[in-house]
Amino acid sequence: MNVNQQPHMASPYGQPQPGYGGGHVPAGYPAQYAPYNGPGSAHQQGPPQGMRGPPTSGAPPVTPAQNYSQFGQGDTQNGPPPMGAPPQRPSVSQPYTPGAVNLSGPQPPYNQQFGALPNSMQQMTNQMASMQVGSTAPSPAGPGYAPPSVSHSPVSAAYTHSAPPTFPPTSAAPTHPPPTEGVAQPPPQSYYGAPHSAQQSFPNAAPAYSAAGPTHPQAPPPVSQQSFPQAPPVSQPPFSTGPPPGPIPGPRTHSYGGPPPGAQASFQRPPLPASHPAAFPGGPTSHPAAFPGGPTSHPSAFPGGPPPTSAPSQMPGVIPPQPPVSQPTSYHSGPPPTAAGFTPQGGPPQRPPLSGMQAPPHMTSQGPPMVQANHVPPSQPGMPPVPPNASMSGPPPQPGLQAYPPQQNGAFGQVRGPQPGYAGPYAGQQNYGAPSAAPAPAPSAPKRLDPDSIPGPIQVIEDDKANKGSEPFTTGVRGQAPPLVTTNFQVKDQGNSSPRYIRCTAYNVPCNSDMAKQSQVPLAAVIKPLATLPPDETPPYLVDHGESGPIRCNRCKAYMCPYMQFIEGGRRFQCGFCSCVTEVPPHYFQHLDHTGKRVDCYERPELSMGSYEFLATVDYCKNNKFPQPPAFIFLIDVSYNAVKSGMVGMVCQELKTLLDYLPRENPDMESNIRVGFVTYNKVLHFYNVKASLAQPQMMVVSDVADMFVPLLDGFLVNVQESRVVIESLLDQIPEMFADTRETDTVFGPVIQAGLEALKAADCAGKLFIFHSSLPIAEAPGKLKNREDKKLVGTDKEKSLFQPQVGFYNTLAKECVAQGCCVDLFLFPNQYVDVATLGVVPTSTGGSIYKYTYFQAPTDQERFLNDLRRDVQKQMGFDAVMRVRTSTGIRATDFFGSFYMSNTTDVELAGLDCDKTVTVEFRHDDKLSEETGALMQCAVLYTSCSGQRRLLIHNMAVNCCSQLADLYRNCETDTIINFFAKYAYRSLLSSPTKNVRDSLVNQCAQILACYRKHCASPSSAGQLILPECMKLLPVYLNCMLKSDVLQPGADVSLDDRAYLRQLISTMDVAESHVFFYPRLLPLQKLDVESTTLPVAVRDSEERLSRGGVYLLENGMNLFLWVGANAQQELLQNIFGMPSFNHIDPSMTSLPALDNPFSKRLREIIETIRTQRSRYMKLMVVKQEDKLELIFKHFLVEDKSNNGGASYVDFLCHMHKEIRQLLS
């Protein structure tokens, strides 16, 4: 179960590795890891899983020693034998020490080989360090591990054994590698990738180990083992030679050993884990990964294989590898269990994978026994034993222990195995581990999985940060997945668009539609054409091709881009999309160099960059006329409710200053944007603010049935020229309507008014509508209250998401035709039918902001910040977006805020820097692996200065003929983003339940397909998740629990409709945090640090009563204060001496002069600036009634609405997958 397939992990790494491929050196981390992982993983995988399995499974009970021994045997058999299986074994007994020794021994070789290693080493060390940090935290877990450590000896033994065996296998693997080599490298890399994860795991493991001082020693040994395994894969080429295994391990070990003692320790630990069960977690993982990489399937196979093969006794050995695998990912826990589970069932199947590893098979044979060990024991045996022991030995390990028991109990018992691993890895674990709570649960629900043992987002996020955050991401290499959205990284545009503009669900696209169908992995790109770049990245260059306009392919009209191949000495070019050959216009001619590149390639952004802009010619303009500068029109509701809530006064006051900050391209110039003002209740008031007037003039239009604009000259004005009049107007509006009794409002005519004004001025623009209530006044677009909670949950529920009248759809169409973008600010006190009011904003590229029960004092800041940002942000008007793709795939479906009048052109009346468009692709032919799949997204728009431009984003991805490649190069966050948009749109046409079911179903199919085609054969009871998708279940569960798909009784229809529409334009970063909120612990905040504290998982169990946490999801920001929070902490934050003095209604923290308060407020500011909407701070006191709301965001827990907890959901998914497989 737990075993996440490292393969995926590997893949990520793999990519890095490619880079490394050249030299391991390049990517310090990857390389290092890779090596480690590779080798280790390969072997270990099988074993690790098994290993972990054992631990978790409660292998403890199982004779860990045996397991180990078994493993050991197995392992030893595999590779290490020469290495000194003996030593290892001894080490095993003395696990660590020996391991260390071994390591030392082997390490050297590695070092030599890697050469680069030092760096990597360092990095490793660093990582380790970090890991350690994590681990330190885990240390508590350590205890848990500690037990393992105890067992370690045995483990080590096991490892040692295993190590040897592993090598052999590795050697076998090597064979594989060779073939792959060229290619193989990647795989290994992938393995390595796994390793990385593994590393992570290591750290974790390390911590665990670290906790157990002794364990560490053990760890080393395992490491060495790992090294072996790794060595093979990594070095595969080198390894293949034979020595590799040995050396490899050596190097690593060396590295480990080499590093400062501390480092070593840490390293060792990791390695240890890898090698041993404990080691496994870390090392193993890597190993597994490695294995998988080699034989993609292998990994799994290995894992499976080893455990089974190892048989109970062997299992341990085998298991160890697996554990590592699982370890890297949260899976570790999984793997072990799986191993366990597999052992029983899959033992044999696993073997097959081992096939490569003959030894493994044997192991497998042994496996059966393992099975017995069972599930739990077996896999864990190796590992488990330790844990158990540990647990047994020391209560502290409890977490681990507990974990195990539960696993054992549940089908997931296997999972338990991994759990231990996980437990180790998770920093949070420490807490947990430490917390008595953890133990408690275990006992209470023995059946339950230990949450620590299942894949956790935080771990993945932190790993990615650690691995990818430091190096710039270059876009030149096709098919590599970018760092996660949660990672800070710099992008270098080398021919493909930055991931800030385009993120794909998969960077390796299946070559044909059969594969795509089989995998069920959606092929989609989330495009954010106008994304804001960090200051250190250059915005797209502006290219002017002169009067004849941008150079384009004659046939498909694709724009000049790096994929155009110049031929015939540069006189023609061949289109990368449709292969058509087009003449190069004389003014664009340039000679080619000896490689066939144009000489000016690097001088022209369109030939060397992924993103750039063309200056459009008049042919690209509406009516063949250059556009007028756009206009902003502010339409303010002045009915009773709006005035009373304070909104009107606030808007008017704010606009006075805000108008100085209208978007402009050149900061020194005045903005070209003109502004106009309208107020309305059931009639509309236009204002003439012509500069020549002494006083503004109000023009009332009561003919709302047939809206028109009463004036032309003087309505849209330049802010500078009419400043005095405008200020006078904004001063007077609140006064004029202060005594209004009018409660009815109109809405349709308001939009019409803005639209007509833009039409009259013949320009594009944006409407800012500030609206308060359901438009019930007699007018077009009049609505009635249709909120009927009884419909929720029925087949008619979907009608509530559909607009109640068709009027707005027609209106939206007209708006789009004119380039009239509508932003809607809602201030409702009751139902306003967001589903209907939102039609126009969502069809015109606008946004909706909703401030329910708006109260000036508390919501002012949030609203004004949103308004400021909305007014100031860069945007394009009257845009058309077209996505062209290379032959073979086609953009078939689009999601976002826009309108489409045909099947290809996405029409956006307005497109701002926060809007994304998600595009789904489907095959309509076969793709070739050589050319890959290309896409070009061209956005024609009018800039805020009225310039017509073409923004081009190019993206190339690889095509793969192996499903494994697909699974290795995909991005779960993006997939979830796509699923959410897809599901939320489906709500319009299908009952909510169907939508939910089909989501679960599709995910199950994706995972089942992986299991069937990519994972090494293993017991059906084992849950194997692709490394890249191991978070799919947790995120999917979050999505299923969202208010939209599973509303609680307190969630209004408006809220659901609002969120539904909001999601449709979210980019990956926003959707990620929206579904999985960020929960930052503050009690141990490092006031000197400039980085945010490491988040913890969204579960109540992770909250300590003595802590203070910050939770944000892009919409809400909570400060949760534990009931036992230290007085000093409270004093620092609130300036209040005690918990009881805290006022839960405060919306901002007092500015106190202490470093903690400053830092905390800084953090809050940082978080707010990261999001496109301002989040109001809510202070939640533990056990206060507000806590219910807060708990809603602890998405790993069971929700009040009936949403499953993560653990439960994972079980459910597993069941689904098993059903699909059987």
Next chain:
Amino acid sequence: MATYQEFIQQNEDRDGIRCSWNLWPSSRLEATRLVVPVSCLYTPLKERPDLPPVQYEPVLCSRASCKAVLNPLCQVDFRAKIWACNFCFQRNAFPPSYAGISDVNQPAELMPQFSTIEYIVQRGPPTPLIFLYVVDTCLEEEDLQALKESLQMSLSLLPPNALVGLITFGRMIQVHELSCEGIAKSYVFRGTKELTPKQIQEMLGLMKPATSGQQGKPLAPHDDSASCRFLQPVEKVDMNLTDLLGELQRDPWPVPQGKRPLRSTGIALSIAVGLLEGTFPNTGARIMLFTGGPPTQGPGMVVGDELKTPIRSWHDIQKDNARHLKKATKYYEALANRAAVNGHGVDIYACALDQTGLLEMKCLANLTGGHVVMGDSFNTSLFKQTFQRVFGKDYSGEFRMAFGGTLEVKTTRELKVAGAIGPCVSLNTKGPCVSDNEMGVGGTCQWKICSLTPATTLALYFEVVNQHNAPVPQGGRGAVQFVTQYQHSNTQRRIRVTTIARNWADAQSQIQHIESSFDQEASAVLMARLGVFRAESDEGPDVLRWLDRQLIRLCQKFGQFNKDDPNSFRLSESLSLYPQFMFHLRRSPFLQVFNNSPDESSYYRHHFVRQDLTQSLIMIQPILYSYSFYGPPEPVLLDSSSILPDRILLMDTFFQLVIFHGETIAQWRKAGYQEIPEYENFKQLLQAPLDDAEEILQTRFPMPRYVDTEHGGSQARFLLSKVNPSQTHNNLYAWGQESGAPILTDDVSLQVFMDHLKKLAVSSSA
């Protein structure tokens, strides 16, 4: 008895009445044989400085179907305190307040000299006058500026308590709210969408909110002020409105090349009517439309905005080629009727070089008694002074305007009223004295005249219904009573009652008497009104033929001649001028559309059917004065022979005032002799017609077009087109060396006309 001339004059002075016949034929048959119907011109509010109004209610006949007012013709039994109605013979007791009545103590209404008497009555609270300006902003800058100044000036002329409102229009219509402070507010409507009165009132926020039931009382005052937002007392918003007018801008919507500005006159008027209808029904009010061009969009549009499509001409209309004509006319008629029902008058001040759609809009003024003023530009004295004169005051300092009048006609049994022609609408009141035959606006005995001036004159046509064999009551007299109720400009409600009587005459035995009682001036005007009225609906030639036939029949009836001998034809003095009037009428712009745009025709006809007899005659046959060194100024024949080189001519056609310098005079003037002291007399000669013209200008409403021209001048056409073309290029040489100026025309001259007339009149075959 004095001569009929004196009698007629006396009657006119006292009652404002001119009858076609002053003896009435006693039977229906005889009456029809007289050709010119029994009819009269009545000026209801003729200025009577010598007639102080009485401050009590009139005494009415108690018969429900009669309700005639006690008058000098009634028989009174002072002792029984009973009076007999002279229309229905009902015997009525005097009301208690007349207890003191006696032979020597008679109330005014019984005195013969008070055949016309005016009562001031109390009818509800006095309501202020209302002036609603509807201003076109699609004007040239210069025009708009002039108009703005005129409007600002007019504020000072209005009675201080009068309510004013302002609507401006161009492509859109803005109804300005006058009560607010700070930001100037206006309600805007688009010019293309027809709105029901209810919608308009809703959109202006004039409807009482239906939901305010529970808060009704506290809201009430608020509502009142709300309904008045657009109409405020002048004294209160004087400054405000002056500023508002000052800030008026030209319509901001761009007018592309080759297009007319979009002008939503139709909707603007409908909103104005709707606004008053909703706020002040049945209260005296004037809607004053100032427009500088034709309506070009929305309902009531007269011409599209494409300049390449010219506005309809008579030619187009005759060819049925005016696509908007019928629709627009119908639209404005509907509006006019609505305004009339509510007693609101509509004035049209149209100043443009091209047509402005008066043809379509004329009914607004025609049916409500409003003014129509047509000029070339708002920046001319013609407009400025005319407009100023609208607010002219009479001898007692009262505005020369009255509102919401109704005219009721009662007749004795032998007579029935067949119809009226003038600025009125029928109130559709059936009664015993309503004839089945209609002449003009008939079928009723009551008409509404929403806006009156002292000059407003109606033509009323009667039918003698006494059968031929019925005995004429011995010494009996036919009587007609006109009861005019109206709102005086000082907001009083008043009733003016005029009762007239004429003797019956047996046409067979007393034909000479009847002939001598013929009032040819009145008859000419009355027949002309009938002709003009017909011309509105019939083809021009048909009307001319009808007029000719009537004239021939009249000549046959009263002429003395030998059969088939044209030379023997003679007419008595009382009819001698009549053919000449008819000759000029045939040539007048009221019936001839040649050389006139449809707008001009409408304009001329509008004024023709409302002016009093004198003015009407001037319109039919312009007056020509001649100034020379040979004697004092003298009226001369309106004939080309009067155009002599050494004369200065002054022609008054009512619409134009032409000073024409003969060839010699013109040369002298050019030579500057008038500047030389020795030729002081020449200077005086030049000055004389100017002084006379000035005098005419002072009293005329609307201001005539003032033309100063000379022999050979282009503007001399005004004169040449009016004079009888006795000398033309056809007969110039035949007439030898007669002085005078030949007129280049094929029109028949009076001489030819008369020859034909005689020939036809004496023809036995006719």
